[in-house]
Structure formats: C-alpha cells, structure tokens
Amino acid sequence: MNLPDSIQSLINALERMPGIGPKSASRLAFYLLRAPDDLSLSLALALTELKTKTAFCQECFNITDAGRDRCDVCESRKRDGAVVCIVEESLDVLALERTGAFNGKYHVLQGVLNPIEGIGPDDLKIKQLVARVAKGEIKEVILATNPSMEGDATALYLQGQLKPYGVHVTRLARGLPMGGDLEYADQNTLQRALSGRQDM
C-alpha cells in the first residue's frame, strides 16, 4: 500500500530529525493525523515562526528574537563586558545561565573545528570573536568548549588567535562531577582531575 503523498512527505521530513528513525517518524505522523486539529496547526505555526522570528545576536551569535540586533545578555548593563565565555552552542549558554554563577557575556561559536565534517575556522564565529577582543574592552576570555578532542583543539586554536591582543585566556576546569563517586569515575576523568588538582 502506498501512503498518500502528504503523509509520506511528513514522515520523510520527520525522519531527518536527529534521534528519529523510520518507525518513530511514522508513529508521529499518524499521531498527528488522529490528534485534534489545533495540535498540528500550532505545531505548524511554531515551526514557521522558528526561522522567521528568531535571529542571531550580532555580537555574541546566541539565538535571540527576530528584529533585534543584540540579545538580552549583550544588552544588559548589569553584565560584565570585560569577561567573555566562549561556548560551542546556544544550549551551552542556557546551561551556564542556569548556574547563575556567571555574570559576564558570551560568544557562541556555533560549532567546533572538525575537519572530518569539513568545519574549519571560517565556518565558525571566530573572526567575529577576534574583532570583539580587538576593541580592547575584554580583559578575560574563558574557553568553555567541550572537553573533547575537537573542543580542546578549538580552544587551542582560539588561544593562538587571541594571543596578539594580550587578553587573559582561561580554560574551564575539568574533573570530577559533584556527588560523584571516586570509585566509579572513569580513569580518564580521574587522571585529568588529578593533574588539575588545586591548593587548598
């Protein structure tokens, strides 16, 4: 049996989402078919607005509402513009904001260096970061890319790029998770925690 085109195209589109396979895609499509109209309509609306009503902040490249040049954080007078935290994705900003412990500003790279996937420095917001630092107001740059091979490489690359500007560059500490059990920590983490130990 061939499905009507409208259903099949929805299934195809859903299948392209990360974490969704062919089965989940058809289940979602048929669920929407049976569900009250307002669910699919509000979903459709949300999807169209997703692209039209959002934009990237022209300073930190975090996501913000369309029509605005700068995001809330960049506009805020309470935030310390001398400290900038560099993250890979907008979601990382969200995670750091939840801590409530950071009062500086952000810069979202929108990815990491990954030659296998063809992502080089020009594909990231690195030039824009260097331009921000070149203005001279930033005193400290915190490199908060993920502690992965690619995240580390990106951090190293940024360090090289920022060196000429004499800005203080730091890297997020790495080590044991809170509430973690030393015994069950994986060796890699433990090794890094050991080499990054601090005076008390």
Add this chain to the structure above:
Amino acid sequence: MYLKHLSLTNFRTFTRLDLKIPQREIVLVGKNAQGKTSVLEAIYFLAAFTSFQTNTDRQMVNFYEAKKNTLGISRLVAEYKRGKSDHRIEVRLILEPMGVNGQRLRKEILLDGVKKQAGDVIGHFNAVIFVPQMSAIMDGSPDERRRYINLAISQSNPAYARALSDYQQALTQRNALLKALSENGGDRNQLSVWDEAIARLGAQIILWRIEAIQQIEKLASRVHHDLTHESETLRLAYEPAYDPLPKPSGQLGLRLDTPIDRTGLDVKEIQKGFSEKLIELRSEEIARGVTTIGPHRDELRFLANGVDLGEYGSRGQIKTTLLSLKLAEVEWLKERTGEWPVILLDEVMAELDLERRADLLKYVGKSEQVLFTTTDLNLFPREFSDSSEVWDVHDGTISLKNK
C-alpha cells in the same frame, strides 16, 4: 591470576557452555573444528575485548542459534581470581539491525556487574595467547606487528589504550584537514592544533613502545636462546616512523641489527622533536594529503642472528620465534602487573620437537594457569597429561576425559 569459571552463550560453535576451571594445566583434546580454539579465543577476548584473528567481531556471534531468539546476543562471562580477590567480567556482543540489510555489533562490558568502557576494564584480566596462524606477526604486514604490540602494552598499561584511541581520533581529523588543504587550499596554520595533539599523544605512545619493546626483547632473547639451544640470538628492532633518535647522517649503511639505544629519552623532548618534524614536513604532507610520520607508521622487526625473519625466516624459525615472543610476553606481564596472565596455547606441541616440548612445559609450569589444545594427547609427556586436567571437546560440548 587464574580463571575459576567460564560461561559462553552463542559464542561461535557453543550454544551454551559452563565450565569450572581448576587452577592448573588444562588440556583440551578433540578433532579439528570441534571448538577447542574457540574456547581460547573466548578467554582471550575477555582480556583484550577484540579477537586475535578477526577484525570483525561479529563473526564470533553464533548466528544460527542467536537468530532463533529475536535478539542476536552472544555472552561471555569469566569468573577469575586476581591476587586475593574474586572478580567477574562479562562481555555481551549484541547484533543490532541497521539500515536496509546491515547489522552492527554492539559490545557491552561489565566488570563485577557494573557497565564500563573497554578502556577502563582492559588490564583487569590478562591473558597471553599463542595460535600458529599468529605467525603473521612475523611475516605479515607491519599492521599486524603494530596490532600485536598495541594489544600487549594495553594489557599492562590501560592508559596506553586510551592514548592510542585518542591518537587515532586526532590523526583522522588531521588527515581530513590535510586532504582539504591539498584540494581546496586554506589557512595552513589550522594544522598546528592537530599537530599539537598528534605530537603530545604520539610522543607518549612512542616512549611506551620503546620501553615495552626493550623489556620484551630482553626476556625474549633469553627464552629464544634456550629454545634454540643457544644457536640463535633474537633481537627486536623498533623502528619508529618519527624517530626521536634518527640514525646519524652519513651512516646510511648502518646495519639493521646495530642496536640503537633509545632509553633515557624524555616525553617532552620527543614531543618537541615530533612537532618540529611535523612543521618541517608540512608542505609535503599537504601535497600528499596524509600524515606521513607517527606511531601509526611504526615498524617492528624480528632479527635472528641479524637476519630479518619477516623477509628471510623459515617457517620453523618463525614458529619458534613466535613462541619465544609469547613466553616473553607472559613474563613481561608478570613483571609489570605482579600477576601471571592466563596462558593459552593452541596446537603448540605439534610445532615443536621433543626437547623443546619439555622446555616449553618447564617455562609455563611457573605460571598459575595454562590451557593447551591438541588433537593428540600423546604429544604430551605421560607424566604431564596424568597430572593435568584433560577435557574432551566434541561438537561444541566439553566433558572431563576419563584417564
């Protein structure tokens, strides 16, 4: 250390196997293709988490049986004693459907009931295996020798396995970048971040290899001397693709068997030299689109009386050398970890003459547990087979042999 219990489910020819294993010599007797080697393979798999003979682990799952149940799962469980404590390692090989016709093998590893990463468990249970077809280590491609040395070092030094897998990852990234630069051009300075990773991890790997090969060589040459009745001197010549101590220029005619002393090198020094070499080679590597130096291109040569066995070794010479190497590995692991590894010897007696058989039994007699396979129990001296446990292997079942 020694195995106390082994249980296999849907592993190769075994649908179900439960074995209580005594702490002594064990001989598995049976005709060909009954499953003797599979038992050794299973035990080795629990130490290395990869087979000695296939790169595709999925062949080890007993498809036929596993398919009767909806999920293709093969399960290997070993209970063993290390020092004074009992442990349990479980490996599950799970075949998952993928794509149209594809299948993917997922490995789950549990140590004492807790799910872990392979890199965290490797080195907990150690085994050394000798299988005749492993002579590829001597006469096969350099890849075989790197695989051998990687597996050996990983068992004694888990950090080595981690460094190696990180190195591979950095290498893939660097090669991708080199290829992109050679095809489309771009900023060459991007390479420096991957150079750093390659040089840092590579230096550590090179240093560990230098150390391990030197120690194994010392032990292997002593064993080899004995096994050949002092007629052959065995040397292991490590030839790193990035050599921290290159042969002095003007001496290109230096003989292969001239030992090069690489001890006393410092990891920071190696890293620095490696980085500089990468910069020196940058244009060439961009043109070729691959990383041309580093541990992934290292070579290891086996020299008997100065002759390269990979090129000129006779079949018999290669078999004896392999045995010397394996026995040396056993002693080396004991020195490094303080524990005897479980020794697995497949059809080894048939490869040796009478005198060397006695030598071999003397060597392995010091350890805690040895498993032999053979088609013919008569290859063993009478007093040996009388004192050890003998098992009959027949069509995927194992039973105690009446003596």
